[in-house]
Amino acid sequence: MKITPFRNSRRTVLFGAAVLAVTATLAGCSGQSTGSQGQYGFPEAQQDKNATITVWVDATRAPAVKAFEQANPSIKVKAVTYDGSANGSNSFKTKMGLYDRAGKGWPDVVFSSQNNDASWASQKVAGKQPFAARLDKGLIPAATLSGFATGALAPCTVEGGTYCLRNDLAQTALWYDKSLLAQFGYSVPTTWQEYQALGEKVAKEHPGYIVGSVGDTFAPEIYMWASKCQANDVTGPRSITVDTTSADCKRMASLIDTLVADKSLTTLSVFSPDFVKQYTGKVLLMPGPSWYAGALFNNPQSLNTPKGQLGVAAPLPWQGEQAVTGNVGGGTWFISSHSQNLANAAKFAEFVTTADAYQVDQAPGFPAYKSAADKWLNKQQSSGYYATDLSALTQAAGQIWTGWGYPSFSQEAVWAKTMTPLLTAGKPLADNLDAWGTAISDQAKVNGYTVK
Missing domain, CATH: 3.40.190.10 (Periplasmic binding protein-like II)
Structure with missing residues (x-):
């Protein structure tokens, strides 16, 4: 070849x-x-x-x-x-x-x-x-x-x-370090509200440890998609609905803002050398796609999480709702x-x-x-690497929310240009969701979509 x-x-x-x-x-x-x-x-x-x-x-x-x-x-x-x-x-x-x-x-x-x-x-x-x-x-x-x-x-x-x-x-689920959770006396969260509360607790009790990352261009596919934020709902070959200021969008933006301010949610890309240097051995939780297992955790060039520590849980729901998830x-x-x-x-x-x-x-x-x-x-399960079974990935595969579509333009590029600079500058996402929506709508129109 x-x-x-x-x-x-x-x-x-x-x-x-x-x-x-x-x-x-x-x-x-x-x-x-x-x-x-x-x-x-x-x-x-x-x-x-x-x-x-x-x-x-x-x-x-x-x-x-x-x-x-x-x-x-x-x-x-x-x-x-x-x-x-x-x-x-x-x-x-x-x-x-x-x-x-x-x-x-x-x-x-x-x-x-x-x-x-x-x-x-x-x-x-x-x-x-x-x-x-x-x-x-x-x-x-x-x-x-x-x-x-x-x-x-x-x-x-x-x-x-x-x-x-x-x-x-590339369905997203909740990856976690079972050994660290046991060491700190924490339980795996079962809702997004519990996830936020644990992130706030980690920031106070174990500063330097994290519960996730929003530093990559695909961050909205992990977080906003899983909150049923209708930012990217393709309803026809050339029609799209963009609503970034709904309650579903605002609740996840608020969660992100809170944990970024607490520094338990990092704004570093998981593929950056600084991320690996700063957070190897310090990732308590990590919402992310199925391929995180090999790309991040079981990778000598990345976090290199030891055998028997990495577990995975099903996608988190908001309290009182059915869980949905995104795809990266x-x-x-x-x-x-x-x-x-x-x-x-x-x-x-x-x-x-x-x-x-x-x-x-x-x-x-x-x-x-x-x-x-x-x-x-x-x-994967017979390898003995994982601390839990991987049934959560099968469950997540059937929970991808259909209200996030696949238009001809890149949502990742829009997020990178519009929202990533705000995150790195420490500015709240919740106050700028309308700017994100405008950027998506403008890009959609350039690509010939009718925007609702």
């Missing part, structure tokens, strides 16, 4: 002239559509079953390419690493727009860490053929599509069509409608989302494919 790097950091986006020079040589550069409607419901390029397929992945998904090559040694693959559109960089959309204008250069398969890309990749832009191949017209077998968890393909579904495959679920990424795989080797591109996408050789044996996150998820959970 030859891997051509665009960048390896999740957080730094460096696309320049060198990238343009490299990507101009990608397979599929002559994959211009023939103009005729193909068997899968879109115009197909001239097909060549022996053509190399070019696959874009982020650094975390590079092992998926290697696993595919080992299982399919006769298929030629060229892997190119890029940032995966992390943190709303929009690199996937930007690069495909360049190839649309050039009429060549599209990769065959693309991984994106974002869940909103189907909203633009499935649509014509300036009359150009959509990048994403429709998958539910026979390109991917119906039996495979039906094997994904309920709701897993929602980010991939646009006006009844399926345009991508979900890599993993999870990632999606797209097949290019311009591919000259749709057969092998489809085989690759199906393999990396469903095959045990990757999803069970190597993938760091909770698989979106049901049979793989069951095996993945069993493998």
Whole structure:
């Protein structure tokens, strides 16, 4: 496998002239559509079953390419690493727009860490053929599509069509250090109100320890989404409801403001060196996605939490309500409608989302494919690393609130520009929710949405 790097950091986006020079040589550069409607419901390029397929992945998904090559040694693959559109960089959309204008250069398969890309990749832009191949017209077998968890393909579904495959679920739950809780004499909170009270108590009794982080661009997907804040409710292909000043939004903003002021909720990114230096061994609680287990806790380069300490609890409800939760990424795989080797591109996408050789044996996150998820959970639990069973993750997978949608623009980018500076400056979120709503509405209108 030859891997051509665009960048390896999740957080730094460096696309320049060198990238343009490299990507101009990608397979599929002559994959211009023939103009005729193909068997899968879109115009197909001239097909060549022996053509190399070019696959874009982020650094975390590079092992998926290697696993595919080992299982399919006769298929030629060229892997190119890029940032995966992390943190709303929009690199996937930007690069495909360049190839649309050039009429060549599209990769065959693309991984994106974002869940909103189907909203633009499935649509014509300036009359150009959509990048994403429709998958539910026979390109991917119906039996495979039906094997994904309920709701897993929602980010991939646009006006009844399926345009991508979900890599993993990134449902949020409550991670905690069982040993620290016992040492301090605390219990796992069962509501958001108890969570706030414990955070305030920790700030007084054990300063320097934390109960979470709001320092990343995906913070609203952990906290505001779990409070049923209707900041991002996509109600149609080009319609969205934005209400950031509701009581549901205000209660979570108030919780965040209180604990940030107490310093039991940090504003450092969990991926920053300062976070690791300051909070290794001092994370008491951490609301966050399923992939936090491997990315943060069981990671020698991060918190490196010892075996037998990490537990996980179900998503927290507000007192008197049913619990709902958010979702942080999870990632999606797209097949290019311009591919000259749709057969092998489809085989690759199906393999990396469903095959045990990757999803069970190597993938760091909770698989979106049901049979793989069951095996993945069993493998994780049998490792002996966790202090509790992982049934809370299965429970959380069925509690993702549907009132937070997947528009064509990045909510993470809006939050980063509007709210993160307020958090780092110590200014209250509760007093600036209207500014957040205005920023979302403005971005939505730029992208052609009717805003309610």
